[in-house]
Amino acid sequence: MASKSKAAVVLAGIAVVVFVLVYFGIRFTSNLGKTETEITTENADKQLEKLFKKISVTTTEPVKGQIDLDPVAVGDSLPDISKFPISVANTTDSFVEIFSSTEKSGTGNDGWLNEVATDFNKANITLNGQAVSVKIRNIASGTATDYIRSGKYVPDAFTPSNELWGEMVKAQGTPIQLVSKRLVGNVAGVVATKKKYDELVQKYGSLNVKTITDAIADNELSMGYTDPFASSTGLNFLVTALATFDSTNLLGDQAVQGFEKFQSNVPFLASTTLQMRDAAKSGMLDAFVLEYQTFVNATDLKDGYVFTPFGVRHDSPLYALGNLPQEKLDIIRKFAEFVAQAKYQSLAKDKGFNGLEEYKSELATVDGNVLSSAQKLWKEKKNGNKPIAAVFVADVSGSMNGEPLKRLKESLLNGQKYLGRDNSIGLVSYSSDVSINLPIGKYDTNQQSMFVGAVDSLQAGGGTATFDAIVVAMKMLQDELALHPGIKPLIFVLSDGETNEGHSLKDIRGLIENFKIPLYTIGYNANIKALQSISSINEAASINADTDDVVYKIGNLLNVQL
Numbered sequence: 115m116a117s118k119s120k121a122a123v124v125l126a127g128i129a130v131v132v133f134v135l136v137y138f139g140i141r142f143t144s145n146l147g148k149t150e151t152e153i154t155t156e157n158a159d160k161q162l163e164k165l166f167k168k169i170s171v172t173t174t175e176p177v178k179g180q181i182d183l184d185p186v187a188v189g190d191s192l193p194d195i196s197k198f199p200i201s202v203a204n205t206t207d208s209f210v211e212i213f214s215s216t217e218k219s220g221t222g223n224d225g226w227l228n229e230v231a232t233d234f235n236k237a238n239i240t241l242n243g244q245a246v247s248v249k250i251r252n253i254a255s256g257t258a259t260d261y262i263r264s265g266k267y268v269p270d271a272f273t274p275s276n277e278l279w280g281e282m283v284k285a286q287g288t289p290i291q292l293v294s295k296r297l298v299g300n301v302a303g304v305v306a307t308k309k310k311y312d313e314l315v316q317k318y319g320s321l322n323v324k325t326i327t328d329a330i331a332d333n334e335l336s337m338g339y340t341d342p343f344a345s346s347t348g349l350n351f352l353v354t355a356l357a358t359f360d361s362t363n364l365l366g367d368q369a370v371q372g373f374e375k376f377q378s379n380v381p382f383l384a385s386t387t388l389q390m391r392d393a394a395k396s397g398m399l400d401a402f403v404l405e406y407q408t409f410v411n412a413t414d415l416k417d418g419y420v421f422t423p424f425g426v427r428h429d430s431p432l433y434a435l436g437n438l439p440q441e442k443l444d445i446i447r448k449f450a451e452f453v454a455q456a457k458y459q460s461l462a463k464d465k466g467f468n469g470l471e472e473y474k475s476e477l478a479t480v481d482g483n484v485l486s487s488a489q490k491l492w493k494e495k496k497n498g499n500k501p502i503a504a505v506f507v508a509d510v511s512g513s514m515n516g517e518p519l520k521r522l523k524e525s526l527l528n529g530q531k532y533l534g535r536d537n538s539i540g541l542v543s544y545s546s547d548v549s550i551n552l553p554i555g556k557y558d559t560n561q562q563s564m565f566v567g568a569v570d571s572l573q574a575g576g577g578t579a580t581f582d583a584i585v586v587a588m589k590m591l592q593d594e595l596a597l598h599p600g601i602k603p604l605i606f607v608l609s610d611g612e613t614n615e616g617h618s619l620k621d622i623r624g625l626i627e628n629f630k631i632p633l634y635t636i637g638y639n640a641n642i643k644a645l646q647s648i649s650s651i652n653e654a655a656s657i658n659a660d661t662d663d664v665v666y667k668i669g670n671l672l673n674v675q676l
Contacts (some may be wrong), residue, residue, distance in 0.1 A: 158628040159592065165617065165625075166589045169582045170547040179566030181559065189264030191528055191666045198257075202231040202250040208241070210270035210445045211249040213262075215346065217275065218298060218430060219252040223411045223465040226298065227273070230458045234449060246445045255279045256344035257666075262288055268435055271446050273297055275346035275405070275428045278353070278485055285482025289436050291443075294450040296429035298459070299468040302347040303423040305394075305409060306401035310335065311420040323351070323424045323476075324358040326401070331376045337401040338383065338390045342492055344670055346428060347403045352492055353480055354425035364480070365487055374495050383496060384655070392650070407466035426475045494534070502537040503554055503594045503601045505587040507580075508572060509609035509638075511545045515574035518638040522608050525636070525668040526569045532672040533557050538601070540590055541568050544583035545576030546615050554594050579616030580609055584648075588622075588629060605633045606671075607648065611641030619647060626651045636668055 201219045204211075218227040228250060235247040253261075255274035261267045263286040271293070274280065284290050304326060306314070311321060314335065318325040329335035340348035356364040359372030384390035390402045395414065404412075405428055409421050434446050452458075462468050508522060533539060539561065540554035551568040555561045584605065591603040613619075626633065632654035635645035649656035657667050 158625055162585065162589055162592060162625055162629075165585045165622065169579075169585060169616070171550060171586055172547065173550045173553070174568070174571075176552060176564045177567035177571055178563045179568075179570050181563050181566050188260050188669075189266040191669050192257075192261060192264065192266050193666055195251075195261065195267040198251055198253040200249060201225075201228045201252040202235065202248065204247040204249040205235040206245045206247040208244045208441065208445070209247045209249055210442050210449070211251060212271040212273060212432075212446075212449075213253050213258040213269045214250050214273050215255045215258070215275040215430065216252055217300070217405060217407055218273075218467075219250050223407070226462050226465045226467060227453075229461065230453055231449075233458075234452050237452070239448060239452075241441065241444050241448065244441075246448070248445070248449055254344060255346045256341075256349070259283060262286075262435065270436070270438060270442050271432060271434050273430050273432045275300070275430060276302075276350060276426050277429075277431050278349050278426060278480060279346070280431055280433050281480060281482035282485050283433070283435070283482070285486065291434040292431060293434050293443075293446050294432040294454075297432055297450070297453050298430050298462045299471060300428040300430065301406045301423040301470050301473050302350045302425055302428055303404060303406055303409065303421045304337070304351075304401050305404045305415060305419050305421055308418050308420055310400040311422075321420075321422045323354045327355050327358050327372070327376045330379050331372075333379050335400050336398070337380065338394070338399050339380070339403045340384045340390060341670065342489055347405055349485070349489070350425040350428075351403050353485065353488055354477060356488060356491075357477060364484055365491065370491065370495070373491070377492075377495055377497075378500070380496075406469055410466040410469060423470055423473045424476065426477050426480075427473065497534070497536075497602065500600060500602050501598075502534070502604055503539070503591060503598070504533075504537065504604040504606060505540045505542055505554065505590055507583045507587050507605060507607045507609075508541065508543045508551075508569075509545075509578060509580065509583075509607075510543045510572050510574045510576075511578040511610075511612075512575050513578065513610050513612060514638065518610060519572065519574045522638060523569050523572060526608070527566060529668045529672045530562065530565060532669060538594070539565060540587075541565060542583050542587050542590070543572055544579050544586075545574070546579055547576075548579065548583045548586045550586065550590070554590055577615040578609075578613050580607065580611075580613040581619060581622050582616035583607075584633065585617060585622055585625075588625060588631060591631060592629065603629075603631045605631055607633060607635045607645070608638065608668075609635070609645065610638050611635075611644040613644065623651065634671060636671070 214227050217224050231248050231250045239246055251269065258272060258274060259279045259282055262272065262283050268288065280290060306321065314321050314325060314329055326335065326337065330337055339351045342349040342352040353364060355376065356369045356373055360366050360369040363369060394402050406421060409415055432450050434443055459468060506526060510519065514522065535557055538554050538556050541552040543549050543551050552564055584607065587605045595601060595603060630652055632652045633648050634654045635649045635656045637645045637658050646656040655671065657671060
């Protein structure tokens with residue numbers, strides 16, 4: 115009897131052990147194959163609440179400020195032109211200055227025009243008995259157009275990536291003369307993964323902007339494109355997309371309605387080409403826009419991607435600007451002839467230009483006023499029917515004292531003019547502690563006034579608890595999402611990047627990943643690597659904006675995202 119009882123106890127013990135092993139085995143194996151982020155998703159709200167309670171947070175009394183109802187004056191925010199480098203200096207007193215787009219006046223494969231201009235300056239070319247030369251300034255087409263149209267700085271000549279920018283300058287009333295329709299050949303295109311390309315060709319028969327817009331509108335393609343206010347490829351894609359809906363009237367009801375449906379399914383608008391490419395590498399996008407010269411030089415895109423050209427060609431036209439004396443016009447024409455020589459066109463081919471020569475522009479010339487109106491339409495419709503809730507997180511630590519804080523305030527006060535009225539915004543500031551200067555609210559006139567008042571009242575001093583402030587901003591947005599589930603949350607962090615108090619990035623990385631809130635960072639004389647590490651988590655942009663050009667750069671960023 116005793117032996118039976120003993121056996122029963124042993125069996126019971128074994129059963130308990132087996133149960134425990136099975137129970138914990140299931141618990142353990144249920145997490146096998148999951149990342150730490152996926153496991154954390156199950157209690158992310160609790161973690162956020164726990165971190166939030168550990169932070170010293172105060173809510174300041176709202177103060178109304180004087181709002182400026184004048185529209186954005188782009189010229190006022192543009193930095194001094196010296197911010198954009200001279201890539202080739204003139205070598206004579208008789209010369210012309212040329213604004214050149216960056217894909218041909220940079221370095222390496224992007225330095226073709228610099229090499230040609232250097233040879234031009236060494237060639238001892240004379241006109242009317244005087245030696246002549248050129249000066250090349252490296253500046254993106256959209257930014258160059260802003261300088262020219264605002265009148266802040268007008269060079270002698272301008273070679274943007276495509277003709278669209280020349281039409282916009284012409285419409286503004288600046289005297290402009292086409293000297294050469296083409297310095298070098300290039301095209302814009304959609305770069306799609308091979309897998310997605312094959313899927314779409316099988317369904318639609320071919321891939322072009324019309325089938326792309328149809329696929330996006332039907333939620334069959336995840337694609338990103340760049341800011342049409344700043345990017346040549348982005349502007350080209352915008353007007354080409356509008357033309358697919360109504361080629362006879364790019365701004366008519368049919369085009370606008372088609373664009374709205376298409377745009378509501380576009381998951382990604384990039385401030386920079388680099389940001390867009392990073393998003394594609396992460397697997398977030400099936401397709402994105404790019405110039406062919408960049409595509410053929412990108413080793414990471416050689417395998418697994420297909421390039422499909424669209425829109426107007428990017429043939430780098432050359433324009434003379436202003437009422438130039440005959441001497442300068444002659445130099446510009448002489449330079450255009452020099453560039454056209456076979457040896458330099460062959461050099462261009464070596465650097466990725468002059469490919470896809472058989473491609474012809476799909477669009478006729480688009481009037482500059484139509485282009486400006488298309489940009490405004492994009493600004494109004496780019497977020498579809500999904501309003502944005504954004505929290506600005508401002509660093510007011512001691513290291514921001516003086517010029518950085520002055521520029522931070524200036525950039526916020528100017529940047530807020532770009533905000534859409536359907537969006538909501540809030541403001542958080544931080545040093546050693548965190549302050550909610552303005553709770554999230556619809557960006558009406560009252561909220562705008564309180565935002566201006568809150569920014570004006572910011573003062574610097576103390577330590578730098580960046581990640582504490584980000585936790586507070588995430589908590590505000592999660593609370594807002596609970597009330598308005600349809601919003602798109604964003605965070606903008608303005609800082610010098612030096613965190614020395616409070617939580618670390620390691621503490622909150624999982625939360626940032628789980629909530630999938632893009633964190634855009636703007637650095638003021640910053641530790642930019644620290645800020646880039648924050649933005650890279652959810653494929654947001656990080657801008658290294660020094661005290662000279664931060665106002666202009668943040669205006670561009672907000673124009674894209676808000």
